[in-house]
Amino acid sequence: MVNEMKAFQLAARGNKTEDTIIQVTGPAGPVFIGEGYCTIIAGPCAVENRDDYLHLAQFLASSGAHLLRGGLFKPRTSPYSFRGLGKEGLDILKEARLATGLPVITEVMDIRDLDYLVGEVDILQVGSRNMQNYALLDELGKLDTPVLLKRGFSATIEEWLLAAEYILAQGNGQVILCERGIRTFEPYTRNTVDIGAVALVKKLSHLPVMVDPSHATGKWDMVIPVAKAAIAAGADGVMVEVHQDPDHALSDGKQSLNKDNFLIMVNQIHRLADMEKKKLNTR
């Protein structure tokens, strides 16, 4: 165990004297992710159609979000579920980026999609199911686009840091770790958020760590308390799902905040960030 723990080198705190701060720049200016900052990423699970997405993006931009999320390709357990708009959703994402000035993040599942995503989105996300898709990690390591790497839903902390190491070892040092809940025996919640992992990874690594309380809990009414817990435990920010009408979302409606609750969450996060002396990305 101890020997293997040595295996992540570039990701290890001992390898670098300073915390890694990642800067992404949208049309309206830069956003920072890392120690000392508190960053909020928000948006719907999937981009469903142009009008709804643009409308929601405007709301989020004016309500405290620093980056917009929006899935084009959705990894779905069943092949018969809605799998996202795919490439055609990219134009909507780009339009929202311009309209709001915010940088955008989207998930990549297939190496071949990198051809047209690179240069168009500000952060590429690796989802939980692909945390050990090493072919994908190797390719992302050759880019200079920041990568948000979600923890596999049953990955150990060591495996998670070693997945980051795959990207770092290829030359891309801009990796953001994101805890999104692990699978346990508990049937009542979708996953169990591992709040201790946040505290631990901040000690073991210089990389930024965020928390996704939406996937971690699977229930919108648990998102706010878990988001607050994340910041209190030392996370550098949260990524949340927000939907203009969660009851009619094509995916993940049960875990999406509506607009009102997003505002409540932002307000609470701000107070905690102040207490923790974390800078909010102001716009």
Next chain:
Amino acid sequence: MVNEMKAFQLAARGNKTEDTIIQVTGPAGPVFIGEGYCTIIAGPCAVENRDDYLHLAQFLASSGAHLLRGGLFKPRTSPYSFRGLGKEGLDILKEARLATGLPVITEVMDIRDLDYLVGEVDILQVGSRNMQNYALLDELGKLDTPVLLKRGFSATIEEWLLAAEYILAQGNGQVILCERGIRTFEPYTRNTVDIGAVALVKKLSHLPVMVDPSHATGKWDMVIPVAKAAIAAGADGVMVEVHQDPDHALSDGKQSLNKDNFLIMVNQIHRLADMEKKKLNTR
């Protein structure tokens, strides 16, 4: 599942219009546990000897602890480990109670020990391994001493509330739930604290919920961030292990705070409690 969920009735929020607030009274006055309060229980894993325990108790009483913990009977995985002072430790606990004015809590593992513990300690604790020791729960239900019921390390939230229901069903309504981490595949930490369970149980039940970040993490340097996360997620307080000299503790040294770190934790908890408008039990 839904049907079984109906099975906890007395513990369910719908059963009672108000949150249960539990009052325990030490020589120096009452302490409250429940919604609106933030309560700190502290002490060593086990009472090891009179002088050290009294010395530490005085420190804790003057540094922000509201109740003293001190194990007389320690459930140990191996029969060859230190199993506590047993009955003879009770006099030490009583002396510390008088000296500090604080109420005390200790774990009970054997029904037969209730004969002399009842009336001498302020709260009886049921440990994780005994959460489904129904003979014990039934007996505790017949008392009017408050019970702190730790979640089994692999108990579902439903099973935990049903264990509380065993006590309530016998007539004792004074149950405090305590999340102490669940067992997962992660080898790096002792357990995985289920922070979402705190938020969820506060919704499902009117009973107070505390968190034990010491057992949950097994590492002293994770105790403070997890304790903060607990309060931010809505817990009614924390129970932590403190030792005057963690390196030489007879049990649980690795997860015990030293005095300096206890002071740091209390300070941070106070700020969070203020933010959350929770009353601290003042003395």
Next chain:
Amino acid sequence: MVNEMKAFQLAARGNKTEDTIIQVTGPAGPVFIGEGYCTIIAGPCAVENRDDYLHLAQFLASSGAHLLRGGLFKPRTSPYSFRGLGKEGLDILKEARLATGLPVITEVMDIRDLDYLVGEVDILQVGSRNMQNYALLDELGKLDTPVLLKRGFSATIEEWLLAAEYILAQGNGQVILCERGIRTFEPYTRNTVDIGAVALVKKLSHLPVMVDPSHATGKWDMVIPVAKAAIAAGADGVMVEVHQDPDHALSDGKQSLNKDNFLIMVNQIHRLADMEKKKLNTR
């Protein structure tokens, strides 16, 4: 880890040159449990009433069962479920023992019940929830009645062997280990039977190891394949739930074999036992 692994001493294979073979003697003669034997324990989850139990016991005795099981005290997740006939069921169990000539096994949950159970039943069972009820283990260690110790549903193999060590350390060397499934993330089955644990514990310890496929799967139609797998992996026998009318059982009906399927299982087990050159306890 390695150090702790040393902690079970009396249970370790290195401590004893020969496998432990446990003999229990019913009115009709002895039954053996351990290496080289294949033993079948069968009966309903709970003794529900005299006539049904006696009727079923006669069937089982004439169909290949070597011991009768019958719960008097049922550990139930909800306090409102049927919790067994209690002490009054003991007379039924004793009557069945005399009528069939078979030895009997029943679960003990409360130390105080030992007063009247000892001397009346041939094997005392410790259930999964009580595997770490150390007060109970200590008492059982002082008896000379064999103990069947079920693995806790989330106990590691090491913890299981250390629980056995509690009994052995008090002087009672007659411990039978019983794998009954562990808790995992899988919702489709009640538990996940750890077949590798059977093979492993046979290597680590000289104690007999049995498997309970009924609790392990929670589904009657998985009991036969899992029972066969147990014998193929090296288990010294199986303990199964059989009910004269599973659809109307007061507990565990879904996982109980009916009479026809019990006969099918016995036939298959006999063939495997022959192949593995294990002796069947003949009567």
Next chain:
Amino acid sequence: MVNEMKAFQLAARGNKTEDTIIQVTGPAGPVFIGEGYCTIIAGPCAVENRDDYLHLAQFLASSGAHLLRGGLFKPRTSPYSFRGLGKEGLDILKEARLATGLPVITEVMDIRDLDYLVGEVDILQVGSRNMQNYALLDELGKLDTPVLLKRGFSATIEEWLLAAEYILAQGNGQVILCERGIRTFEPYTRNTVDIGAVALVKKLSHLPVMVDPSHATGKWDMVIPVAKAAIAAGADGVMVEVHQDPDHALSDGKQSLNKDNFLIMVNQIHRLADMEKKKLNTR
């Protein structure tokens, strides 16, 4: 839950009146996988060099193996571990196929590798980490090469069948399911083989189910008992790692059988297959 269970349709037993039997044909003739057959796949974790692989392949072909395994691309937790010979290993695999007459199976991790693997290997394997790599599954579904789909190490049975459904939905009906152990809290074994899943999936689906006892246990001395358990529980065969010199393997040495133990296993499997009236693929 019930609704989602309906989601696998093509993989469901109800969808097809007969069990799916998959035929793969090596230079020496056909091999069958599915109900009624007992198939043994064997080989080293990775193809390490030509001479050793050819030598071992000859031994395996003359000792009871029906298919040869040999990894070209190894998914490794750390980027610094041996990752396989890659494309250059393919010539070795093809040479062994010709020399022995046996069909071969190898793992594919990267869609781009399909270009040269298709047509050269008889079965394509999807490893545990890629069970939900949907881009890969979609592509495999468009081929007419049989696919061996390992269960994700934390996938539910439903998710596993839905991953198979991805392949089936694209038109490729030749999917072999392979249980290879799930991740639990147990530190002593690499994984916990879910023997109940074998029995269950045989009921739920018409697809063949095999077991990989090497990865499931991580210990060579547990491979034989678990392989036997697999056949006894109804599996259609086993896939095992064999190495000419396990102590010097570049990967997975601890879980590899040496030649002598492979012979012992084959002998035991044959006896069980006879008992279960399963045909062995004779050559």
